[in-house]
Amino acid sequence: MATTDTTMQGGGGYDRHAGVQRLSAEFALPLLRRAAQEAALPRDARAVVLADYGSATGANSVTAVAVAIEALRARTPAPILCFHEDQPKNDFRTLLETIASGPQSYLREHEGVFACAIGKSFYEPVLPPGFVDVGWSAAAAHWLSPAPAPIGVLLAAPTPGLAAGTSLWEQARRDWRRFVELRQTELRPGGRMVVVVATVDDDGICGGEHAYDFLQAAVARLVAEGDLSVAERAGMFIPLFFLPRADLESPFSKGLRLLDHVRVVASDPLWSAFERSGDTDAFATGFTGWLRAHTEPCLFGALAQRTEEERRRLADRVYGEVASAVRDHPEVVHCPWRMAALLFGKSN
Numbered sequence: 001m002a003t004t005d006t007t008m009q010g011g012g013g014y015d016r017h018a019g020v021q022r023l024s025a026e027f028a029l030p031l032l033r034r035a036a037q038e039a040a041l042p043r044d045a046r047a048v049v050l051a052d053y054g055s056a057t058g059a060n061s062v063t064a065v066a067v068a069i070e071a072l073r074a075r076t077p078a079p080i081l082c083f084h085e086d087q088p089k090n091d092f093r094t095l096l097e098t099i100a101s102g103p104q105s106y107l108r109e110h111e112g113v114f115a116c117a118i119g120k121s122f123y124e125p126v127l128p129p130g131f132v133d134v135g136w137s138a139a140a141a142h143w144l145s146p147a148p149a150p151i152g153v154l155l156a157a158p159t160p161g162l163a164a165g166t167s168l169w170e171q172a173r174r175d176w177r178r179f180v181e182l183r184q185t186e187l188r189p190g191g192r193m194v195v196v197v198a199t200v201d202d203d204g205i206c207g208g209e210h211a212y213d214f215l216q217a218a219v220a221r222l223v224a225e226g227d228l229s230v231a232e233r234a235g236m237f238i239p240l241f242f243l244p245r246a247d248l249e250s251p252f253s254k255g256l257r258l259l260d261h262v263r264v265v266a267s268d269p270l271w272s273a274f275e276r277s278g279d280t281d282a283f284a285t286g287f288t289g290w291l292r293a294h295t296e297p298c299l300f301g302a303l304a305q306r307t308e309e310e311r312r313r314l315a316d317r318v319y320g321e322v323a324s325a326v327r328d329h330p331e332v333v334h335c336p337w338r339m340a341a342l343l344f345g346k347s348n
């Protein structure tokens with residue numbers, strides 16, 4: 001059975017529109033620095049291992065990883081080996097170019113640092129047991145493991161009415177436990193990891209409740225006008241789920257201690273720019289670019305019977321409609337995302 005493609009837009013498309021993800025994870029960089037300062041370092045000659053899980057095409061990852069490299073370099077002259085992991089369909093060519101020669105390339109900035117990429121789901125083992133000294137994952141572990149299509153709803157997120165009565169919340173809990181257990185195995189004793197995810201607060205608010213409303217409406221219009229079949233629509237699914245504090249903290253115990261859990265309301269950089277400029281067109285373009293970069297592969301990639309040209313035409317129409325709805329009602333898509341960063345450490 002076909003499964004949803006949860007990779008990001010390739011060819012630099014994601015990186016051009018990943019400012020929302022970058023700023024929503026920025027508050028966690030001090031935790032990553034702390035992780036790199038506290039992790040037990042190898043006593044033998046082997047390289048220190050950094051792992052970045054769900055790196056996409058790298059523009060945000062390289063700046064975060066550079067923070068950890070700096071903290072590690074202050075402690076040891078040992079070689080540092082950075083693994084960037086994402087799903088096999090990720091655009092690894094862009095990722096590797098960004099790491100090697102992008103403007104923020106840590107390889108150009110630091111001596112004795114090496115990088116490689118892994119194409120495998122982080123819901124499976126991706127590195128050997130007891131191998132990783134410092135781990136990082138930003139804006140990735142709230143993507144569910146593949147759900148069989150068709151699933152019937154457009155968005156998995158725990159917005160009122162959608163999560164109720166579905167098993168998606170259970171799947172999100174299972175996925176999170178599995179993600180944490182796998183990382184526990186991969187961490188070396190004394191290793192540290194920071195994971196940043198979107199979350200919901202105690203009132204069940206994620207801050208982006210209406211981020212996908214215009215998209216839902218535009219896809220529904222395609223069906224109403226006969227340009228998309230009901231069966232095709234049923235296979236279109238954005239498997240994002242944001243767990244509350246208690247679920248996020250539940251997998252930790254003595255063997256893997258939760259050392260810190262920082263929660264913030266992230267400021268929405270697109271909205272802040274709009275408030276400064278009042279430029280509705282620029283806001284609509286920025287918002288739609290961000291939305292398309294992370295939802296086009298999973299939504300339109302599901303239309304397996306269509307040619308690439310047809311998929312692009314349908315996507316152009318849908319995201320074009322989203323942009324004009326945003327121009328008319330920008331306030332609807334102001335998204336003060338609730339974010340959580342968890343720092344955990346494997347016991348010695």
Ligand SMILES: C[S@@+](CC[C@H](N)C(=O)[O-])C[C@H]1O[C@@H](n2cnc3c(N)ncnc32)[C@H](O)[C@@H]1O
Pocket residue numbers: 006007008018021022025053054055056057060061085086087090120121122123137138139140141143144145294
């Ligand atoms: C929004 S991007 C975040 C990228 C980057 N960490 C950042 O901060 O900009 C989410 C990434 O998680 C990856 N991802 C989602 N599910 C995954 C899985 N099961 N295994 C590995 N990566 C996954 C996607 O492919 C995507 O590249």
